[in-house]
Amino acid sequence: MSVRLLIADDHNIVRDGLRALLETQQNLQVIAEAENGRKAVRLVRELSPDVVIIDVGMPGLNGIDATRQIVAEANETKVIALSMHSDRRFVAQMFKAGAAAYLLKDCAFEELVQAVDVVVAGQIYLSPEIAGAVIEDYVRHISRTDSSGFSVLTAREREVLQLLAEGKATKEIAAELFVSVKTIETHRQQIMHKLKVGSLADLIKYAIREGITFLDA
Numbered sequence: 001m002s003v004r005l006l007i008a009d010d011h012n013i014v015r016d017g018l019r020a021l022l023e024t025q026q027n028l029q030v031i032a033e034a035e036n037g038r039k040a041v042r043l044v045r046e047l048s049p050d051v052v053i054i055d056v057g058m059p060g061l062n063g064i065d066a067t068r069q070i071v072a073e074a075n076e077t078k079v080i081a082l083s084m085h086s087d088r089r090f091v092a093q094m095f096k097a098g099a100a101a102y103l104l105k106d107c108a109f110e111e112l113v114q115a116v117d118v119v120v121a122g123q124i125y126l127s128p129e130i131a132g133a134v135i136e137d138y139v140r141h142i143s144r145t146d147s148s149g150f151s152v153l154t155a156r157e158r159e160v161l162q163l164l165a166e167g168k169a170t171k172e173i174a175a176e177l178f179v180s181v182k183t184i185e186t187h188r189q190q191i192m193h194k195l196k197v198g199s200l201a202d203l204i205k206y207a208i209r210e211g212i213t214f215l216d217a
Contacts, residue, residue, distance in 0.1 A: 002029040003120055006049040008040035008066070009082075010058045018053065021109050028116065037066030044070050044077055051116055056083040056090050057214030059166060060176075064093045064211065065158055071098030078119040082112070086130050090211050101125035152194050158212055160187040164200065165207035
């Protein structure tokens with residue numbers, strides 16, 4: 001039986017390349033693609049793929065929060081992070097969100113195929129290039145001292161923060177999240193209070209620093 005895959009990446013060329021390579025494997029089938037995290041979550045609900053290969057930095061809803069939603073709603077679906085970011089904060093946050101594997105985009109294709117096999121078997125896969133960073137975080141007990149936006153803010157507040165940092169107006173955000181403008185304004189006030197920042201510029205810097213959004217998303 002083929003392993004059913006969903007590819008989530010905001011770059012067309014990456015999705016096309018991954019699909020072409022993955023479909024050379026007889027036991028792998030790409031059933032859908034998503035250009036952002038929100039669409040990835042929706043497609044998982046609709047199609048229940050075996051594995052989602054997801055980028056960490058995507059517009060609208062980043063890969064970390066998308067992974068958290070996917071794992072919460074479809075715990076049979078395994079998530080593989082495929083990212084250009086080797087920063088241990090992103091690696092740690094992806095695994096906290098429920099990812100089963102983390103690879104760098106410059107890895108060999110054979111390593112990605114191996115990771116798919118490993119996660120389908122119910123195991124965890126970590127690219128050797130970043131294993132040291134994860135071990136270091138474990139030794140330091142990062143989870144006990146985590147004060148990033150992923151622990152300070154609620155999931156909805158992180159969504160609002162990402163959209164604000166990506167330049168969306170309050171009305172646009174309200175429409176995208178199907179809530180009132182007043183609700184978004186309240187979220188923004190709460191975010192600024194929790195993060196102890198006083199301007200939109202500071203919010204943008206914080207969102208980029210903590211991996212909630214990316215300059216190249």
